Amino acid sequence: MTIHTAHDSVIREAAGQPYPYRATELVEPDWTRFPGWRDVTAAEWASVQWQRAHCVKNVRQLRELMGDLVDERFYLDLERDQAERATMSMLVPPQMMNTMVPHVVPGGPGSLTEALYADPIRHYMIPVFSDRRTDWSSHPHATRDSLHEHDMWVAEGLTHRYPTKVLAELLPTCPQYCGHCTRMDLVGNSTPVIEKLKFAGKPNDRIGDMISYLQRTPSVRDVVVSGGDVANMPWARLEDFLMRVLEVENIRDIRLATKALIGLPQHWLQDDVRAGMERVATVARRRGVSVAIHTHTNHANSVTPIVAEATRAMLDTGIRDVRNQGVLLNGVNADPHALLDLCFALLDGAQIMPYYFYMCDMIPYSEHWRVSVADAQRLQHHVMGYLPGFATPRIVCDVPFVGKRWVHQLADYDHERGISYWTKNYRTSIEAADTEALERTYEYYDPIHTLPAAGQQWWAEHGRLDESALKAAEMAEASRRTAALQAY
Numbered sequence: 363m364t365i366h367t368a369h370d371s372v373i374r375e376a377a378g379q380p381y382p383y384r385a386t387e388l389v390e391p392d393w394t395r396f397p398g399w400r401d402v403t404a405a406e407w408a409s410v411q412w413q414r415a416h417c418v419k420n421v422r423q424l425r426e427l428m429g430d431l432v433d434e435r436f437y438l439d440l441e442r443d444q445a446e447r448a449t450m451s452m453l454v455p456p457q458m459m460n461t462m463v464p465h466v467v468p469g470g471p472g473s474l475t476e477a478l479y480a481d482p483i484r485h486y487m488i489p490v491f492s493d494r495r496t497d498w499s500s501h502p503h504a505t506r507d508s509l510h511e512h513d514m515w516v517a518e519g520l521t522h523r524y525p526t527k528v529l530a531e532l533l534p535t536c537p538q539y540c541g542h543c544t545r546m547d548l549v550g551n552s553t554p555v556i557e558k559l560k561f562a563g564k565p566n567d568r569i570g571d572m573i574s575y576l577q578r579t580p581s582v583r584d585v586v587v588s589g590g591d592v593a594n595m596p597w598a599r600l601e602d603f604l605m606r607v608l609e610v611e612n613i614r615d616i617r618l619a620t621k622a623l624i625g626l627p628q629h630w631l632q633d634d635v636r637a638g639m640e641r642v643a644t645v646a647r648r649r650g651v652s653v654a655i656h657t658h659t660n661h662a663n664s665v666t667p668i669v670a671e672a673t674r675a676m677l678d679t680g681i682r683d684v685r686n687q688g689v690l691l692n693g694v695n696a697d698p699h700a701l702l703d704l705c706f707a708l709l710d711g712a713q714i715m716p717y718y719f720y721m722c723d724m725i726p727y728s729e730h731w732r733v734s735v736a737d738a739q740r741l742q743h744h745v746m747g748y749l750p751g752f753a754t755p756r757i758v759c760d761v762p763f764v765g766k767r768w769v770h771q772l773a774d775y776d777h778e779r780g781i782s783y784w785t786k787n788y789r790t791s792i793e794a795a796d797t798e799a800l801e802r803t804y805e806y807y808d809p810i811h812t813l814p815a816a817g818q819q820w821w822a823e824h825g826r827l828d829e830s831a832l833k834a835a836e837m838a839e840a841s842r843r844t845a846a847l848q849a850y
Contacts, residue, residue, distance in 0.1 A: 398427035517571035527584035593622030627672035643680035698744035780808030
């Protein structure tokens with residue numbers, strides 16, 4: 363579906379404001395409404411060990427949880443997607459599963475089926491085959507590593523794309539797997555349609571190489587520590603890495619990337635994690651370094667009291683901030699009201715700063731989630747003015763070989779064919795000797811189904827002709843990356 367965001371489609375209330383702000387109280391849904399969790403105690407729910415041990419990892423476990431409250435057709439729909447389309451394997455912690463269909467009271471066999479199909483969190487955490495488009499399930503220019511992060515590795519797992527900051531991928535796993543994951547090339551288990559790449563080096567060797575690069579590259583001041591998700595790294599090892607980064611003289615910002623603050627907040631409430639984060643924050647303050655947590659939530663229903671509790675616990679350790687980087691997804695949040703509801707739930711309810719909303723990247727089988735640049739621009743327009751300026755999220759397009767660009771920064775836009783053109787003002791690590799890197803334009807492509815008839819016809823005539831060449835190029839690229847990994 364396409365989300366309409368024009369002025370005449372925005373609901374207006376008696377007060378005349380397109381969006382009526384209301385302070386809302388966060389609620390933890392009752393997990394015992396699901397048959398499989400009928401006897402789960404509050405103490406079990408609060409246990410991170412229980413949460414990890416009871417993740418939903420396959421269709422059988424989902425059946426055991428939901429029973430006959432969901433029709434068989436949904437389970438078959440999910441099985442087909444897992445076999446034919448899914449780029450990420452299933453992994454949903456109970457905490458996140460519990461935020462699906464939170465307001466529907468089960469009423470007997472099949473009573474949750476339609477609500478589960480319509481649920482925004484289910485839509486990206488447990489995609490089913492009928493969600494996907496059948497005309498263009500993938501864009502002709504979709505690729506496994508759509509941002510070319512591996513091409514910009516300066517050490518295995520260390521991407522240097524921007525002049526002053528790097529991305530450190532410490533591990534290839536998460537406590538939960540989002541269907542739209544941009545790092546589907548590396549993160550998680552292989553699926554029937556995607557054979558994942560693997561780190562070749564030993565973890566200690568890779569971390570040593572990362573630290574060595576930071577020490578000899580004084581232009582880098584900012585390290586995003588990610589993966590995967592840092593919540594899957596044993597705390598002692600993560601703390602050791604952070605302390606080593608803090609010893610590098612030129613580092614001034616460290617950002618920890620973790621969706622687990624939303625999907626598994628119980629992890630961040632553990633005593634050893636809280637104590638360890640306080641030690642890190644104390645050293646960081648003494649050395650003039652800002653430490654922040656960047657989390658990832660896409661819908662207001664995910665923001666619950668235990669998420670707010672975990673956020674407060676992290677802020678109390680002395681870190682600078684907790685921020686949210688969401689992804690703009692059709693069927694989830696590509697609507698002004700949904701975005702503003704989420705932002706206010708984060709800001710008012712959990713003290714999480716709305717920061718970015720990324721347009722969904724051009725990975726395989728993602729067209730049903732993606733929106734056009736024009737729709738993203740309209741959404742940015744509609745969220746302006748309601749939130750404080752410092753908490754108004756920017757909607758950005760992560761342009762291949764460029765990086766984050768605010769959606770109004772494009773240089774040119776072919777609306778008919780859905781091709782936007784972008785420029786940049788810095789060189790990536792693979793363009794040090796490229797004299798034309800700052801002169802050329804870089805392309806990004808709208809979903810074909812959002813184009814006018816003439817544009818869709820153009821792609822029908824030209825896009826499919828390139829499929830064999832594109833697949834060959836992707837295979838060559840994957841082969842090259844595998845060889846590079848083996849060389850480390």
